[in-house]
Amino acid sequence: MAVTTNVTESRAPRRRTRALRRRTALAAYGFLLPNLLGFLVFTFLPVLAALLISFTNWDLLRPAQWVGIANYERLVADTTFHRVLRNTVVYVLGTVPIQMGLALLVAMALNQRIPGRTFFRAAYFMPVVASTVAVALVWRWIFHADFGLLNSALYLIGVNDPPSWLSSTRWALPAIIIMSIWQQVGFSMVLFLAGLQSVPQHLYEAAKIDGATSFDRFRHITIPMLSSTTFFVLVISVINSFQVFDQAFIMTEGGPANATNTIVFNIYRYAFQFFQMGYAAAMAWVLFALIFIVTVVQFRYQRQWVHYD
Amino acid sequence: MIKILIRTATILTFLGALFAASAQTTIVWSFWGDPGELPPNYEVIEAFHAAQDDVRVEVQHAPWGSYFDRIQTQMAGGTAPDVMFLNNIPSYASRGVLMPLDDLIARDAFDTSTYQPGLISVFSYDGDVYGFARDNDTNVLYYNADLFDAAGLDYPSADWDWDDLRSAALVLTERDAQGRALQYGLALEKNRYPQWIYQNGGILFDDPLAPTSFHMDSPEAIEAIQFIADMILDDGSVPSFDAMAQLGSTTELFSTGRVAMVMTNAARMPTFADADFAWDVAPLPAGPDGERANTLGGAGYVMSSTSEHPDAAWTFLQFLAGTEGQSIFASTGVAVPASYADPDVANAFVQACTEGVSCDVFISETGNGRLAPNFPDWREIENTIVVPHLDLIYTGEMSAEAALTTMAEEVRAFMAARQ
Numbered sequence: 001m002a003v004t005t006n007v008t009e010s011r012a013p014r015r016r017t018r019a020l021r022r023r024t025a026l027a028a029y030g031f032l033l034p035n036l037l038g039f040l041v042f043t044f045l046p047v048l049a050a051l052l053i054s055f056t057n058w059d060l061l062r063p064a065q066w067v068g069i070a071n072y073e074r075l076v077a078d079t080t081f082h083r084v085l086r087n088t089v090v091y092v093l094g095t096v097p098i099q100m101g102l103a104l105l106v107a108m109a110l111n112q113r114i115p116g117r118t119f120f121r122a123a124y125f126m127p128v129v130a131s132t133v134a135v136a137l138v139w140r141w142i143f144h145a146d147f148g149l150l151n152s153a154l155y156l157i158g159v160n161d162p163p164s165w166l167s168s169t170r171w172a173l174p175a176i177i178i179m180s181i182w183q184q185v186g187f188s189m190v191l192f193l194a195g196l197q198s199v200p201q202h203l204y205e206a207a208k209i210d211g212a213t214s215f216d217r218f219r220h221i222t223i224p225m226l227s228s229t230t231f232f233v234l235v236i237s238v239i240n241s242f243q244v245f246d247q248a249f250i251m252t253e254g255g256p257a258n259a260t261n262t263i264v265f266n267i268y269r270y271a272f273q274f275f276q277m278g279y280a281a282a283m284a285w286v287l288f289a290l291i292f293i294v295t296v297v298q299f300r301y302q303r304q305w306v307h308y309d
Numbered sequence: 310m311i312k313i314l315i316r317t318a319t320i321l322t323f324l325g326a327l328f329a330a331s332a333q334t335t336i337v338w339s340f341w342g343d344p345g346e347l348p349p350n351y352e353v354i355e356a357f358h359a360a361q362d363d364v365r366v367e368v369q370h371a372p373w374g375s376y377f378d379r380i381q382t383q384m385a386g387g388t389a390p391d392v393m394f395l396n397n398i399p400s401y402a403s404r405g406v407l408m409p410l411d412d413l414i415a416r417d418a419f420d421t422s423t424y425q426p427g428l429i430s431v432f433s434y435d436g437d438v439y440g441f442a443r444d445n446d447t448n449v450l451y452y453n454a455d456l457f458d459a460a461g462l463d464y465p466s467a468d469w470d471w472d473d474l475r476s477a478a479l480v481l482t483e484r485d486a487q488g489r490a491l492q493y494g495l496a497l498e499k500n501r502y503p504q505w506i507y508q509n510g511g512i513l514f515d516d517p518l519a520p521t522s523f524h525m526d527s528p529e530a531i532e533a534i535q536f537i538a539d540m541i542l543d544d545g546s547v548p549s550f551d552a553m554a555q556l557g558s559t560t561e562l563f564s565t566g567r568v569a570m571v572m573t574n575a576a577r578m579p580t581f582a583d584a585d586f587a588w589d590v591a592p593l594p595a596g597p598d599g600e601r602a603n604t605l606g607g608a609g610y611v612m613s614s615t616s617e618h619p620d621a622a623w624t625f626l627q628f629l630a631g632t633e634g635q636s637i638f639a640s641t642g643v644a645v646p647a648s649y650a651d652p653d654v655a656n657a658f659v660q661a662c663t664e665g666v667s668c669d670v671f672i673s674e675t676g677n678g679r680l681a682p683n684f685p686d687w688r689e690i691e692n693t694i695v696v697p698h699l700d701l702i703y704t705g706e707m708s709a710e711a712a713l714t715t716m717a718e719e720v721r722a723f724m725a726a727r728q
Contacts, residue, residue: 060381061404080693140555146489148555155487167551169704256551256700272378274689275400 047288054281064278071282081283083258084266087173091262092241094177095184100233102181103188108222110189111196121193125186132183136250139179140166143251166252169259176247176260184240188233195229196222227306235298242291263287333362334621339369340394341376353637357628364621389613391622392629394443396608399518402434403685408612409437413623419631423651427605427680430518440611441630444644446604447675448501448572450474450594454587456481456492456569465570465591471508471536474570474594478546481569494546496559496571502534502699503681507602508595509533517680523724525695526717533596534702535709542705550703563588574604575671576643578663590670593677605678607647642668649675686727694719 054071058064075081110121127135142149145164154162163171203221212220223230245264248254254261254269263283271280340350347370354366369390371379383389384406401407414421421429421438428442452465460480465473478494485491503513511529514520524530540547553562560577562568564584571577572593581588595601610629612622628634635654639646642661646654655672662668682691698716701707 059404061384061401061406080697144555145549145552160487164549164552166555167549167704169701169706252551255696256704257697257706269692270689273692276689 050281050284053277054285056278058277059275060277061275067278071279074279075282075286080258080261081266084261084263085286087259087261088242088244088263090173091177091180091244092238094174095180095241096234096237099181099184100188100230100237103185103233104192104226104230106185107189107192107196111193121190124189127183128186130183132246133250135183136179136247139175140251143175143179167256169257172252172256172259176244176251179251180241180244180247184237188237191229191233192226195226199225224307228308231298231302231306235295238294238298239291242287242294333365334618335365335367336391336616336618336621336625337367337369338392338394338625339371339376339380339390341371341373343372349638349641353629353634356633356637357625360628360633361624364618364624366625384613384615387615389615391613391616391618392626393611393613394608395440395611396606397683397688398432398439398609398611399434399683399685400688401611402437402439406614407439408614408616408619408622409439410612410623410626411437414438417623417627419627423648423654425605425647425649425675425678427678428607428609428647430680431606431683432609432611433518435519440609441626442607442609442647443629443635443638444607445647445649445675445678446574446607447645447671447678448504448574448593448604449590449670449674450570450572450592451563451577451581451588451590452570453563453566453568454589456566456586460569464589465594467592469591469594470599471594471597475536475540475544475546478540478570479544482544482546484545488545490545490548491567493548493562493568494544494570495540496553496562496568497537497547497550498559498573499550499699501572501604502537504593504602504604504679505533505537506530507679508593508600509536510596510598510600513682517682518684520682520684520724523717523720525720526713531709531713534699534713538702538705538709541703575645575662578643578666582663589665589667591667592670592674601677602679603674603677605680606683607644609647645671645675686723690720690723694723 053064055066055068056064057067057070106124110117110124114120141147143151143165145151145162145167148165150165151162165171165175199222203225204217207217207221243264244262245268248260248262248265249268252260254265264287267280267283267287270276270283338354342350350368350370354368357364357366380389380393380395384401389406395401398407402409413419421441424441425445428445429438432438432440432442450465450469454464457464457477462477462480465477474495481492481494482490483492506513506525506529509529509532511527511533512524513530514524515522537547541549548556548562548568553559556562559568559571559573560580563571563577564580566584566586593601593603610626612619612626616622630648632648632651632653635646635648635651636657638644639654639658640661642658642663644658646658648654649658649672659668659672662671694716698707698712698719702709702712
């Protein structure tokens with residue numbers, strides 16, 4: 001009996017809740033609309049158009065002709081594209097972990113009450129806001145085989161045969177990775193700093209009272225409490241790194257001998273230097289698929305290590 | 310009555326002026342360039358407007374970085390400028406966006422005989438002429454006379470060959486205790502390899518404009534490329550191309566006195582004019598068998614195939630490419646005129662050229678210009694196959710023979726696949 005009353009009584013409020021929810025949803029969609037429209041017109045439709053273009057031989061000037069999967073077949077056989085894919089993956093693997101590790105270290109150091117903290121935070125963040133073109137030009141001098149800052153320093157500490165960096169097929173990609181790490185650490189550092197500051201202090205105090213060492217506190221409080229930040233930084237860094245372009249474009253033009261050619265630089269060349277929009281669009285879709293899969297995998301596995309509380 | 314007459318006359322004059330104004334055709338002329346390069350363009354328009362009343366020219370200017378995106382978008386939309394400054398003519402001509410000029414040239418008996426014949430070919434596609442080069446990218450050998458004096462060497466002369474160049478470059482190279490070069494003998498530009506192959510009696514393709522076979526694996530070509538690599542790797546007298554790009558360019562190296570000789574074009578003269586040492590120019594050294602060759606090419610003027618005023622555009626193009634227009638550009642003293650055989654034009658260049666410099670060398674060297682490959686697929690072949698293999702030679706990872714052999718296989722496979 002009591003149960004039935006409860007049901008009849010709750011029916012009216014539920015209807016009201018539903019109406020309210022619908023109104024809230026409408027308002028939310030209203031607020032989302034401008035951004036959504038922008039996304040639709042400037043991102044989604046071009047991406048869709050690129051998919052269509054990738055099945056044509058469009059050259060920017062003449063009407064496109066449908067060529068089916070010919071562009072994708074060509075990609076499978078294109079040894080330069082294989083090289084470019086490998087370079088990009090090496091770049092991502094070389095940049096992301098080191099960059100994130102350094103960013104976390106710097107963030108922890110700058111989370112302490114040390115003198116000049118604000119200055120250091122700004123200094124580490126500076127490369128992020130500096131123009132990549134200017135930064136790349138400076139690094140070109142730093143990496144100069146004979147007169148560069150880096151090799152002069154290496155000579156001083158007794159390395160008599162330092163690598164010729166950008167002039168070497170073996171060291172050019174590592175050189176670009178080094179520069180990118182330097183450039184990106186600041187961005188991740190700021191995110192880690194924000195994450196660190198939201199870790200409740202009482203957890204550390206409690207752990208200290210229980211006798212946890214500073215390493216224990218790092219391992220069992222900082223790392224898990226930062227995991228949602230770490231996840232965000234990881235996803236963003238991986239996506240950005242897959243899209244590396246400026247460094248290769250300005251520092252080496254993809255050379256020597258394709259040693260620093262990346263997927264996006266290769267897309268640029270085919271699209272705007274060789275007028276092969278269809279082929280370039282096919283490469284762009286391979287890149288999209290690659291990033292999509294890697295990101296989906298990251299989201300799938302986050303449950304095992306990311307804590308949202 | 311008189312008042313009415315005057316009034317009517319005034320109105321008629323006014324209408325007449327209006328009518329005359331509307332009979333003028335306005336065309337659009339597009340070009341790129343840094344602010345410093347633009348004055349002669351406006352000078353040409355002024356002279357053209359002063360010379361006739363029928364055609365008025367409107368300017369569409371964009372910097373190099375964004376020029377081509379814009380032009381290509383306009384071409385795709387059928388709204389390209391009537392007259393365009395452009396390079397890579399075959400890429401565009403093969404896509405039908407440029408106007409073939411042969412009929413117009415024949416109709417108005419426009420004199421093309423003063424042009425370097427090769428430059429007419431550069432602006433042709435499939436047997437039709439599509440435009441006229443503004444200037445030629447003629448290379449000469451610039452040398453720092455003070456450094457030659459200090460080393461006790463004779464200045465480069467017209468009878469130098471490769472061996473003279475190589476031995477002088479070696480003497481002029483100076484190193485520190487660690488073996489790093491403080492001063493190089495000679496600086497080269499990476500994209501000039503065709504002229505070296507030509508000087509050694511080799512070729513790249515059977516026909517640089519409509520190729521059917523590739524020959525960069527011939528003994529002559531291999532020897533030429535290996536010669537460059539040896540100067541970089543064995544002699545150390547030439548900075549590696551990547552190392553040089555990192556320092557800036559041939560211009561910086563030469564004007565700071567860190568290289569004794571450089572092979573480059575006339576555009577560097579204003580920069581070198583400020584140098585605090587004596588310098589001059591000499592012809593490019595001949596190959597081992599006395600063969601001479603120079604670079605041929607440069608950007609120039611074409612007409613859009615979708616122009617609504619082809620006659621007006623052609624009137625302006627004739628002015629640009631004729632004696633007057635060419636003289637205005639030549640009188641900047643930095644652009645070696647394409648119609649170098651026109652004495653007025655050649656004279657305009659030599660007169661305007663940096664004082665004390667043997668500028669007639671630019672004119673005579675233009676005659677040695679040889680066509681580099683220029684066909685629609687060339688940029689792709691060069692960037693994806695040729696340059697990566699040359700890189701491996703210049704870094705010492707492969708011999709010229711090995712790298713050029715695999716390069717040739719790949720280029721042949723590419724050409725076979727495209728046929």
